[in-house]
Amino acid sequence: MEIVQQLVNGISLGSIYALIALGYTMVYGIVKLINFAHGDVFMVGAFIGFYSITVLDIGFFPALLISMVACAIFGVLIERIAYKPLRNATRIAALITAIGVSLFIEYGTIYIRGAQPEAYPSGLVPLKSIELFGVKISGQSILILGTSLVLMVLLQFIVHKTKIGKAMRAVSHDMDAARLMGINVNNTISATFAIGSALAGAAGVIFGMYYTKIEPLMGIIPGLKAFVAAVLGGIGIIPGAMTGGIVLGVIEALVSAAGYSLWRDGVAFVVLILILIFRPAGLFGKNVREKV
Amino acid sequence: MRKKKVAGIFMSFMVAAGVLAGCNSSASGDGDSEKSGTIKIGANLELSGGVASYGQSAKEGIELAIEEINKEGIDGKKLKLVTVDNKSDAAEATSGALKLATQDKVVAMIGAATSTNTLAQVQIAQDNNIPLITPTGTNPTITNKDGKLSDYVFRTCFIDPFQGTVAANFASNDLKVKNAAILIDSSSDYAKGLAAAFKESFKKNGGKIVAEEAYVQKDTDFHATLTRIKAANPEYVFLPGYYEEVGLIIKQARELGLDVPFMGGDGWDSPKLVEIAGADPLKNTYITNHYSSGDDDKKVQDFVSAFKAKYDGKSPDAFTALGYDTVYFLADAIKRAGSSDPKKIQKALEETDGLELVSGNMKLDKNHDPIKAAVILEYVNGEQKFKTKVNP
Numbered sequence: 001m002e003i004v005q006q007l008v009n010g011i012s013l014g015s016i017y018a019l020i021a022l023g024y025t026m027v028y029g030i031v032k033l034i035n036f037a038h039g040d041v042f043m044v045g046a047f048i049g050f051y052s053i054t055v056l057d058i059g060f061f062p063a064l065l066i067s068m069v070a071c072a073i074f075g076v077l078i079e080r081i082a083y084k085p086l087r088n089a090t091r092i093a094a095l096i097t098a099i100g101v102s103l104f105i106e107y108g109t110i111y112i113r114g115a116q117p118e119a120y121p122s123g124l125v126p127l128k129s130i131e132l133f134g135v136k137i138s139g140q141s142i143l144i145l146g147t148s149l150v151l152m153v154l155l156q157f158i159v160h161k162t163k164i165g166k167a168m169r170a171v172s173h174d175m176d177a178a179r180l181m182g183i184n185v186n187n188t189i190s191a192t193f194a195i196g197s198a199l200a201g202a203a204g205v206i207f208g209m210y211y212t213k214i215e216p217l218m219g220i221i222p223g224l225k226a227f228v229a230a231v232l233g234g235i236g237i238i239p240g241a242m243t244g245g246i247v248l249g250v251i252e253a254l255v256s257a258a259g260y261s262l263w264r265d266g267v268a269f270v271v272l273i274l275i276l277i278f279r280p281a282g283l284f285g286k287n288v289r290e291k292v
Numbered sequence: 293m294r295k296k297k298v299a300g301i302f303m304s305f306m307v308a309a310g311v312l313a314g315c316n317s318s319a320s321g322d323g324d325s326e327k328s329g330t331i332k333i334g335a336n337l338e339l340s341g342g343v344a345s346y347g348q349s350a351k352e353g354i355e356l357a358i359e360e361i362n363k364e365g366i367d368g369k370k371l372k373l374v375t376v377d378n379k380s381d382a383a384e385a386t387s388g389a390l391k392l393a394t395q396d397k398v399v400a401m402i403g404a405a406t407s408t409n410t411l412a413q414v415q416i417a418q419d420n421n422i423p424l425i426t427p428t429g430t431n432p433t434i435t436n437k438d439g440k441l442s443d444y445v446f447r448t449c450f451i452d453p454f455q456g457t458v459a460a461n462f463a464s465n466d467l468k469v470k471n472a473a474i475l476i477d478s479s480s481d482y483a484k485g486l487a488a489a490f491k492e493s494f495k496k497n498g499g500k501i502v503a504e505e506a507y508v509q510k511d512t513d514f515h516a517t518l519t520r521i522k523a524a525n526p527e528y529v530f531l532p533g534y535y536e537e538v539g540l541i542i543k544q545a546r547e548l549g550l551d552v553p554f555m556g557g558d559g560w561d562s563p564k565l566v567e568i569a570g571a572d573p574l575k576n577t578y579i580t581n582h583y584s585s586g587d588d589d590k591k592v593q594d595f596v597s598a599f600k601a602k603y604d605g606k607s608p609d610a611f612t613a614l615g616y617d618t619v620y621f622l623a624d625a626i627k628r629a630g631s632s633d634p635k636k637i638q639k640a641l642e643e644t645d646g647l648e649l650v651s652g653n654m655k656l657d658k659n660h661d662p663i664k665a666a667v668i669l670e671y672v673n674g675e676q677k678f679k680t681k682v683n684p
Contacts, residue, residue: 002523005548009515117536119567122543129547136549211512213540213568221510256516262478262506264516 005135006257007250012141014249015148019203020226021241022155023196029172029236030192032091036098037078039223040105041197045071045204046214047109050118060209067205068198075197076190109216117215120208144206151202152242155195159238164191221265228272234282243283330372331632333622334392334401336413341380346405346611350427351375353615354402356602361623367630371623378404382412389413393420399632400425402618405611407431417444423638425622427614435660446641446660448618452482455557455580456489456532458666458682462578463528464497466680467553473503473526475517475541477533480509486532486557502526507537514541515548522550534559539568546573553578558610571674578679583613583651584667586678595650617649
């Protein structure tokens with residue numbers, strides 16, 4: 001039964017990675033930029049959720065919504081201020097800017113509120129844990145999985161069934177051609193950042209509720225893990241990010257289950273290296289020949 | 293690593309500067325304290341900076357003790373306290389100790405509240421032959437580094453590994469468990485020291501370690517590790533770590549249905565622990581600590597009421613109690629030495645045996661480490677309740 005319990009642990013953790021990875025993948029798919037500040041948007045989302053719950057005294061779902069909206073605006077601001085002026089610069093310049101933005105958000109948060117951790121109030125959602133064949137599944141794990149799945153389905157719907165989704169796919173395919181077809185590229189890119197950041201904000205609130213402790217540097221490791229998850233699934237591909245996140249979560253749980261808990265973080269990055277060597281396009285990626 | 297190295301180099305400069313400065317100022321001695329009817333003692337504490345709350349708590353205890361002692365005085369002389377703020381910084385602690393030793397000419401120094409800042413003063417105390425007593429620096433290397441005793445350095449608290457021994461005896465004798473699991477913060481020497489001592493004593497008591505797992509600071513997900521521990525069916529989990537991770541671990545353990553007792557050391561002692569873990573998951577958890585204001589011992593209760601009277605009903609914590617005890621430890625030695633000569637005080641401190649203090653009956657071993665009782669506290673409804681006192 002231990003192995004089933006470990007799978008449940010891994011899937012819960014993996015669905016948080018998946019939510020963050022979606023933002024990475026969408027942004028990469030469109031502007032070919034690894035947005036390293038994404039993990040910090042996740043952190044900001046966790047804090048917005050925390051202050052909504054403690055200061056405004058509202059429940060989990062309204063706090064989730066507030067955090068998503070605030071992060072969407074925050075994501076668009078980051079894009080407009082930091083990345084837009086560099087759209088035609090080299091990719092390495094944009095990448096370095098992303099790292100700069102990441103550090104700015106982390107230490108800006110410490111400057112504003114200090115580095116001390118906060119604890120999410122417990123008992124936000126009155127959930128009972130279920131016991132199935134000796135496996136204890138906490139209500140929170142189910143809520144996390146449920147929320148993640150709903151958000152992912154919603155995202156698939158937006159990308160495939162709406163006009164803005166069509167525009168996003170067009171821009172990701174060929175930015176110049178899309179512009180010639182009358183698509184407002186700037187707005188489409190902003191929309192992508194907004195959706196990706198909203199998902200990160202949601203992940204932040206869910207993380208806070210599940211793990212209780214939040215602090216200004218909490219986004220670094222989940223951000224890097226989500227990046228690994230996105231690459232694992234094939235960066236730029238939405239179902240890839242979801243699968244990659246969950247696979248990574250399960251791998252980590254199994255590594256700990258085998259008694260190598262100190263190696264857990266290392267294994268995540270070994271996975272990244274192996275994927276880059278043997279299947280650079282990721283699990284879901286197709287090998288596309290670069291046009292010269 | 294690199295940061296530490298830079299700090300190390302900086303510190304050695306500070307120490308070198310200290311030695312030189314010591315040579316310069318030793319000629320221009322001011323009035324001898326023997327004649328003036330006061331005995332000057334120094335306190336070098338964290339009054340600002342990162343761990344200011346530790347230093348402030350200790351200072352309140354020290355001031356209360358001095359006030360009490362000065363009602364009668366020691367052989368007609370009164371204690372005079374000279375305080376320096378080391379700003380929770382090792383380099384500041386070194387220069388503060390230097391000032392106390394060479395300019396203020398104190399007869400003894402009360403050291404910093406943390407091990408790091410106390411270690412930064414050890415060399416100054418040794419070079420100037422002035423006794424240094426840390427109230428709460430628990431790291432073993434403070435008094436004994438690489439097998440070499442720093443003969444002018446003392447402490448009022450017990451050292452880290454002792455807490456592991458106490459926890460093991462409590463598990464075997466009071467909780468009567470046979471199978472224990474250990475979950476160690478492998479990035480902390482403190483946790484490793486406690487775990488090693490626990491393991492040794494628990495095995496000696498006939499117990500068995502059924503699982504030994506580790507984590508590092510800043511980890512947030514412990515479900516997988518805890519599931520593994522649960523599969524080993526321990527009756528008790530020893531968890532020597534700091535409150536941030538401990539809070540998460542206990543919360544997640546209870547979610548997974550691991551309902552056995554958890555126990556740790558004074559690293560748990562923070563109000564944040566209850567915020568992170570929640571009051572309910574903390575049921576059935578214990579910590580070892582230096583002192584508890586809930587101890588019904590008369591000495592403790594007298595101290596608590598004297599403290600409350602002086603500081604508007606504030607409850608004294610372990611830092612305060614040990615700061616208070618440090619002054620009595622020193623005053624006792626000065627009295628027995630019959631002199632305020634630092635060398636004689638050092639000798640008297642070394643011979644301390646059976647001194648009754650708030651934090652227990654104290655005796656020094658050959659490493660200048662006190663042999664004294666520890667208290668065990670239990671979390672009940674998110675609050676620490678005094679459980680029992682364990683003598684070594």
